[in-house]
Amino acid sequence: MTNPPPPIDGQALLDVFRRYLQDHNLPVTHQREVVASMIFFSDEHLSVGDIERGLAIRSEQVGKATIYRTLELLATAGLIEEHDFGEGFKRYEPLAAQSQHGHLICSGCGRVVEFSSDRLERMSALTAEEHGFRLHHHRLEIYGVCGECQGRDAATLQTTSVPSRE
Amino acid sequence: MTNPPPPIDGQALLDVFRRYLQDHNLPVTHQREVVASMIFFSDEHLSVGDIERGLAIRSEQVGKATIYRTLELLATAGLIEEHDFGEGFKRYEPLAAQSQHGHLICSGCGRVVEFSSDRLERMSALTAEEHGFRLHHHRLEIYGVCGECQGRDAATLQTTSVPSRE
DNA sequence: CCGGCGTTGAGAATCGGTTTCAACCCGAGG
DNA sequence: CCTCGGGTTGAAACCGATTCTCAACGCCGG
The missing domain is CATH 3.30.1490.190 (Ferric-uptake regulator, C-terminal dimerisarion domain)
Structure with a gap:
């Protein structure tokens, strides 16, 4: 009944993201790092609202436009996956390169x-x-x-x- | 390879819907019938926009609030299914009680x-x-x-x- | 034919998501 | 370090889909 805890290495994913940005001549900004971290270090399926709230708690203020833009980058890079469970908004999860x-x-x-x-x-x-x-x-x-x-x-x-x- | 044409009997579904309404003491209104018909007699996955447009062509003017309310009814009754293919809006299809x-x-x-x-x-x-x-x-x-x-x-x-x- | 109650619909409100654009920051070059 | 330029940022405007509001209306049992 209980599913095994995800063996996701957030730090590794974050490193991959940094390299991805460098390889594509895109600046590694603070905002991009904190948004990516929110997802990489969570084992939940976060919504944009969740991310905004989580960042606010950490006193990291990031505009939602930037959150969406970063999510798009991460999805394009293949590091996260977008889900729509029919709630009227989307959720995101780190993409373990696995199956x-x-x-x-x-x-x-x-x-x-x-x-x-x-x-x-x-x-x-x-x-x-x-x-x-x-x-x-x-x-x-x-x-x-x-x-x-x-x-x-x-x-x-x-x-x-x-x-x-x- | 080609998928068989849908053997959906729209008239039968419409009858079921009428009975469903009666059984639940809900009025069988003209609007409900035409909206339900749009979906029951189509083999496409219609969006609300499609339905609005289709009704306009038939000179049947139905407010979008009513369209949404009827769709909710139909979904609750188990007669249609809601789909989100990631286009930013939903699509609906008659639910063949079959598999x-x-x-x-x-x-x-x-x-x-x-x-x-x-x-x-x-x-x-x-x-x-x-x-x-x-x-x-x-x-x-x-x-x-x-x-x-x-x-x-x-x-x-x-x-x-x-x-x-x- | 009547009356009550649920329905309807136009428009406003909401809500997730995107676009705009001026101010700002990363990072290559001095 | 300082400077510069292009990419980034974020507040706010915008957008399209869906929901809500509420007065007028229509179904249906009596």
Whole structure:
């Protein structure tokens, strides 16, 4: 049930980002470093709001335009991945160069659990091929209710009558 | 390789929707019917803009607030599905009560091809179970470049370096 | 045919995200 | 160090999608 803690080396990613900037003749600015750090040193899927808030707590003020621009850079560099879980905004996570993975999303508490699967890899490659597509990447999201929330819901249903609405 | 034309019976879905409204003591209004029809009788993944435009062509004027409200109703009723292909707005498609499917999205032309796969069904069920989740639904999107666009890209690359036929 | 209650729709508000542009900073060259 | 120039920054304006507001309206049971 508990997923293993991500073995992400934020410092290493940050170094790669610095080198990426240098290689592309782009200035290594303080803002770029702190925004990148926020994501690299987090094991959550952060939203831009999360990043803004986190920076404010650290007394690092960075305009949101710069946050978005840095995220775009990081995505282009292939160091982070953008996700849309249908909340009306996007979330970002450091991209462990390792294999791709899917997301299990709890409709109850919003928790996101990552998983990877060779089966998934093989299947999407096969499917793309069948339709003449050159595969770039895929995105699998499984929505459901996690064990905890199932327990809570069951308890709630005991104490309340059945609501026809939701 | 070509995907079969959708065997969606729009009329049946519309009937289900009417019954759903009656069962929930909600008025069956003209607006609700025409908005639902737009989606039920289309085999595309329509955006709200598409729906507005389509209704305007039919000389059916429906406020966008009502369109959104009807879409929410339809989604709650489980008759349509909401999709976000990262275009900055959402798209909707009638939900054939049948099996779920995934989407192949061409990064070149934006074309969306549907596919279904028992393998996918089994895999997501298994994955959810492994993590203690009660599966609700899943969403698989495979991004790549379709055959046509691959051809066009190849041709473009030719003409930029080598003077040849168009 | 009536009345109540839910629906409708125009417009305003919200909200995530992008653009603008003048001030500013990184970093190569003196 | 100092200087310069192009890329970067950020406040605010802008944008498009979606939601909210609220008075007028229409469905439907009686």
